[in-house]
Amino acid sequence: MKIILIVFALAISTQSSVSARSWTNAQGKTVEAEMTSHDGISVSLRLGSGKVVSVPIATLSAEDQAFIKIQPEISIPPESVTPAEQRIWPDLVTIPNSELEKVTIEKTAEFFIYRSPSFEFTCSANLLPALTKEIPRTFEATKRLIDALPWGITCRPPAGRERFLAALYPKREDYERAGGPSNSGGVYMSKDKTFRIPFESLGIRKVGESYTRDKDFDNDTLVHEITHQMMDEYLPFLPKWAVEGTAELTGMLPYKTGTFRSGDHRKGLVDYLARPRIKGTKVEFPDLDTLFRMTRSEWDKQSSRFYSGGNSDRQRELYEQSALLVYYFNFLDAEPPTQGRRWIRFMDAVKGEIGKWNEYQAAFDTYRKDMDEFMKLPGVRQLEGARFSYPQGFTPPSPPASPDGQGKIYSEQTPFKHVDILLDGRSLEQVSEDIRLKFSQSRIKLNE
Template sequence: MKPASRSLFIGGFFVFSLSAFAEDAALRPWKDAQGRIIQAAFVSATADSVTLRMADGKEHQVPLGRLSAEDQAFIKSQSADGKPPAAPATAQGASPEVSASAMERLPAEKRTWPENVVVPTKSIEIQIAEENPAARKCVYRSEGFEFTSQAKLAGSVMKEVARTFEATKTLVSSLPWGVVCRPPEGFERYQAALYETRKDYIDAGGPENSGGVYMSGDKVFRVPFPSIGLKLLGKTYAKDQNYDGGTLIHEITHQVMDAYLTFLPVWVIEGTAEYTEMLPYNAGKFRADAHQKGLKDHIQEMQKRGYAVEIGNLETHLTMNRATWSGITNVSNKKMGELYFRSVLAVYFFCHLDGDKKGTRFIKFMDAVYGETEALRTFFKDPRVKRFPDGRFSYPTNFPPPDMKSDSAPFKHLDLLLDGRGYSQIAKEMTEAYKAIGVKISVD
């Protein structure tokens, strides 16, 4: 059966034009940066996006940066004073967390890095959904997470566990990367499974050399009690006050960025998780403004473990595909640590030392990846796409999904980071930038 509509990409969004509808006088051709054209009517615009109404009456929001220069000029002309539409105003006195929640809609140049990121109190209020210790199944819920535990946990203990999860989600949402943290399709909350012993954890699929793992296949974060600071005192589990949740923060970052993982190089996936892990953190509060101290402390710790402050060949690292990465990390934990260390050094450079030192290039890169995630969401919401329990899906041959191939999709927007520069030039800039903050790094 041939579908009645045709589809195309504009800036990573699927939009639809149904030929069965009569023409509207307000319709005009819109062209994206790749030269693809649709017919739509202008509705409104903000500083970074435009809302278009299709012939069928449906409205779609498209990033301005993905439209042709001619279309951007047309949008500018729609303003009475001939200036681009202003960014939405932020309420006076709004906290950094509130302001950051809408950052994905601000132009990259207008975003700022937060200072202190504190988890909202309401986020860690615990609801008991089920408690059945005999069946080793107790289900607790915070605002954004659902925890399935093998043992009954007191509300105060569960609140302490949830604090790290919710704080990490708040942090990632607050950073100017523009990440929109939403649970995977079909889930009201992010899922976490808590196991009493490491044996239980490993039997459930957790890697033997890990303290916790996020599995993107079933969208579940798996972690044993010791890794979240739980210890048995008599017959009751209590929170260890000396517990360090660094590894947990790393994996939670993967979890809340799940929609982005398909479209990110592995060095960005691991580098961003290492970045959040290295930020000073205590009791639900991240010192995001202390990122340089966090970096230097991390470098000092890695040097103690025998790691050199180096990236090696920059092009090799930034363009490494997943098969090559897995081959290297499977050799030893030492090799894995090297790649993680190199990745956070690269991510930190692009976030704080590159160009205007505000991370503008990296933010634009992440915005382009956000566009890919939205395109994929739009694809799966289309009624012509059928999803199956095992993860497979089907679709009409003339309605293909966005590129999700691991050897191409993660590198589609890498040019936004390069910004016309060669790898050797960036390596030189990286060396000088790190030198300026007192760090000697080897990169070529």
């Protein structure tokens, strides 16, 4: 049976509530809160601070579960969705200094823990006050950017956490020991939902016994990886070109001191394409026939430094082509004022897919719990493998049907389910021709 150890996560509050009482999880931790709603799977609790958190009912004590069962079931209302035609690309996104005044510091036996409104940073170093504001600035600004984009993404920490997690490493060897790739400047790890980054990639260097940050530090890689963290729920359901292309796009937007000039996206693209390049290389035109069909395993294979005789330049090509493709679908696809609508509809469809799989996971967890109870019944015996026997007249629980009908976790084809929305009846060749035309009209020259 799946056991969830961590309890509290952000949720949406409702009008109904039950008077405050003490709630206890399976590990014996208690909290005073009032119940605002439950749907039979999760319960929403309003803490004394006013914050509403969602808690899986199965993680609570038997007494709490019994209490919830006798309460009327009140489903949490779905998020309101702004129609695609009313969503616009923001000109400016900024994080006010007042938000950075809220950073707190806690010292444990091993780490210093720095908490901003949306992030929790662990670090072995005691940072100077200026850095405790400067480091969270880019993180908080990037979160606010993704929230503000017309993609319909609501940035919220993973279930069971109040904040997004990040780990900072003064020494690169410690970063790599924690799982950071040797050729990376930072990495978001979906496995534990944590963003890891060495000091050198934050532009932090040691001066004497203290640390300082270079003023001319380039935030592109940092913003790229934070974007992955903000889009964590979407990652399994997007083609790899969309995963990397969205992060490349946000990373290229002009940024300084907590402010994204997101309306200057064309300048960001021009500067992105003008970066110093490996001698003899050019900006390649997006290969739709390859990108639209490329699975994650094939992407990883071609991104490897051992691919094509050790030609690591293929990874750069894939990232650049993905950036150009995402840029096209956001700003050049269709004529004003309908530019970018197909991309918004595509992202909305992916969001719906996430909801379906979340419902399936909850139903599957219930199924596993029911199966555990069924296997305890007299006469039910476990056989070799996954087989079991039971007395005549018994009916074992039936597993729920998954959204893809396979009864298993999503496959490598799942991310391609909604790409036809982007094509909108057009062939890959027709879209390719339109990309050539639109970039040419924008006076952005690509290599044919």
